[in-house]
Amino acid sequence: MWFPEVFDRYRVVAVPELLMEYIETGRIKVDKGIHEELTTVHDPCNYGRKSQKAFGQAYFEEVRWVTQQCCEHFVETHPTRMNNFCCGAGGGAWAMPYDQERIYYGRVKAKQVKDTGAKMVIAPCHNCRDQIMKSLNKEYDLGIEVKYLWELVADSPIVEPWSEEEIQKARELRDDQFERDGQDLSVMISL
Secondary structure, eight states, X not given: OOOHHHHTTSOOOOHHHHHHHHHHTTSSOBOGGGEEEEEEEOOOTIIIIIXXXXXXXXXXXXXXXXXHHHEEEEOOOSSOGGXXXXXXXXXXXXXXXXXXXXXXXXXXXXXXXXXXXXXEEEOOSHHHHHIIIIIIHHHTXXXXXXXXXHXXXXXXXXXXXXXXXXXXXXXXXXXHHHHHTTOOHHHXXXX
């Protein structure tokens, strides 16, 4: 059920933006030495071309920035960003019984990944991740690891006890974020 009086006043924040903000402000600290393998990014159609057309914002640079904070060695695919190749799983193809067609259309993405020499691919979209990890990796013998962007961050933490000052700063950042995004936790909890 849609509650326009509640949700229309909230700012929508995409995962790449949020992760970038958390790393930039120190709310999440990451160690790029954990991931030493050559890593590339897949630009999903939904986060790129479709998002640019629908919302006026494509998420290319945020994904790259976060990835480069977490990984020692980064390489670009060619072409990239708005011109990157579709993985073949979009438009519902991943969920439909068109395995052979999906694998066939993904061959260009598989070659693109193989040409980078990367051993890890960051795929922010769930359809893309599943296609690259479960189909293309196997069918085209890519020998790669595939992760979501959030998964990469979750696997790269620097965990240190916080000082009282850091705890206070984190609380202030949280409160500022709630205010910036127009969030009223008492309303959200009551839903």
